[in-house]
Amino acid sequence: MKIIIAGAGEVGYHLAKLFSYEAHDIMLIDVDEERLAYADKNLDIQTIEGDATSPQLLMQANAPYVDLVIAVTSNQSININVCIFAKQLGAKRTIARVRSQELISKKLKINLKEIGIDEVISPEYLAADEIKLLLNQSGFTDTFEFDEGALKMIGVTLRSKASFIGKTVQEAAEVYPGLHFIPIAIQRHGTQYTIIPRGDTAFKRGDLVYFVTDDEGVEELYNLTGAEKRIIKNVMILGGSNIGKMLAKELSECKYNVKLIEKNERKAFEIADDIPDVLVINEDGRNVSLLEDENISKMDAFISVTGNSETNIMSSLVAKTKKVKKTIALVENMDYFQLSHNMGINTFVNKKLIAANDIFRFIRKGNLMAMTKLNNMNAELLEFQVKKNSKICNRKIVDIDFPRTSVVGGVIRDGKGEIALGDFVIKEDDRLVICCLPKSIKRVEKLFS
Known part of the structure; x- marks a missing residue:
């Protein structure tokens, strides 16, 4: 496919990297010369420096002949305009990154396709949605739903309590007939090798196993894998970012007790005004004494979504030492994913990957x-x-x-x-x-x- 990506920031670069691995024809556009130089050096793609909202520049990038235009700059208005212009020039499909929940809402009365935008995505909205799902299935490390939960993907690390450790997939199926789940991928403890399980594949202690299941299978997995089913009610969120604010609003509407810590005074007061049911604390959440004063040890879940990955990781580790049941950290560096289980943090979330x-x-x-x-x-x-x-x-x-x-x-x-x-x-x-x-x-x- 011929693909134009407008925006060489974190999301744009990551997409260009993934697409280039699959031998797609990628054109990356950005106004930042350094970002493009880095992408050009590390990826097998083409780059153009300039304003992607310029019809002339889009023509230079062959927009009339491309299969897909993805606008993922940090500016919502730029992304919308890029898609509108590219579609008018003849691009087959367009996707715009947006921040406004209103544009993502199904209640929106404007037909975006009529103006040239085929799809809208919000990494922040998607990340908040994934975190909510992780809280609902709190005993597992990773989740994903298909068709509004008709089938679910669930990831879990097998502990010594798991009843089918030492058995092959075939043996487990014979011992536990009629189960409502199936293993789809395994990663052995201490390795990075992915196994697609067959009948003779054995389960081992410490395996990270992904299952596909229906609603009945979720309960079975809790029982058979030794995963601890936890009731989440009290949640502390560190960071009043778009994700933090969105998450706080949605969780409070679902009757969770939410505390949000934000060190920026203006942002903290804005959030407090917008979400009166959330207790907003205007302090620096990196302060361990503050976390203790705010009863972090009584929280069921701690979610760190500041703009700094290291802050999110360290604060989650502090929460873990205070016996918080579920810890979730927003990280930007993909390499951190390999360390999450060794660190003791339940889940890392990466909005680029989502x-x-x-x-x-x-x-x-x-x-x-x-x-x-x-x-x-x-x-x-x-x-x-x-x-x-x-x-x-x-x-x-x-x-x-x-x-x-x-x-x-x-x-x-x-x-x-x-x-x-x-x-x-x-x-x-x-x-x-x-x-x-x-x-x-x-x-x-x-x-x-």
């Missing part, structure tokens, strides 16, 4: 409905819709030539999730959730094309 996941589905082939990359794993979870002429339609799963480095996690039929085994017959309009390693993606895509 935004990239949301955008990636627009470049996948084969009627892709949703996708996510598994944290700290070299694997993707993809949801495809089956069309009448798809190669897999009206066939049993066991008879389909899926790559060995891929696995069917489940099927959504008529809005209901099912854990589908080998004799399950796939029908038109089914939605299949498939986990696969990068080398298998093109083969999997062809099955749905």
Whole structure:
């Protein structure tokens, strides 16, 4: 695909990096010469220095002939204008990064597609949404929902209490028949190698295992993996960033008891005025004595979403020493993901990765409905819709030539999730959730094309 990315900041650079790995034709535009020089040096892409809202510059970037334009600068107005102009020039599809919740809301009366914007994304909104989901499934390290929860992806580290440690996938299935979940990826403790489990793959203590499950399977996973089910009621948020403010508002509306700490006086008072049900404290949250004075040890969850990754990590570690059940830190450096479990922090959240996941589905082939990359794993979870002429339609799963480095996690039929085994017959309009390693993606895509 030919793709233009406007904005070489954190999100834009990360997207350019991911897309370039897949041999897409990328043009990166930014006004910052240093950012472009860094991208040009480290990535196999083309760059143009200048204002992406200039129709002349967009023509220079071949906007009339591109498949996708992604505007992800830090300025919402610039992103909207880039998409409008690019669409007018002939770009096939446009995506704009926005900050306003109003533009993301389904209640918006303006038809954005009519003015040239096909999709809007907000990394902050997506990150806040993921954190809310993590609080709802507080015993697990990672979660993702397909079709409003018809199927769920859940990540959990196997403790000594897990009843199927030492058993193979096949043995576990025989001992616990009729379960409502299936393992889709495993990372051995102390390694970075991703395993797509087969029947003879054994579960080991310390494994980070991802499962696909329906609602009934969530309870089963709590019981069988030894994960501790925690009730979250009292939440402390460090940082009045867009994510912090959005999260505080939504959690308070869901009847959580929320404390928010923000050191900037003006911002703290603005948040207090906007969200009267949230206790806002105008102090520096890096002060351990302050956290103790605000009863951090009585919190069920601590969420650090300041603009500084190191602050978020260190404050979460302090919370962990105070016996806080669930700690979540917003980080910008992808390398930190490999350290999260060793550090003792329950979950790291990276808005770049979340935004990239949301955008990636627009470049996948084969009627892709949703996708996510598994944290700290070299694997993707993809949801495809089956069309009448798809190669897999009206066939049993066991008879389909899926790559060995891929696995069917489940099927959504008529809005209901099912854990589908080998004799399950796939029908038109089914939605299949498939986990696969990068080398298998093109083969999997062809099955749905």
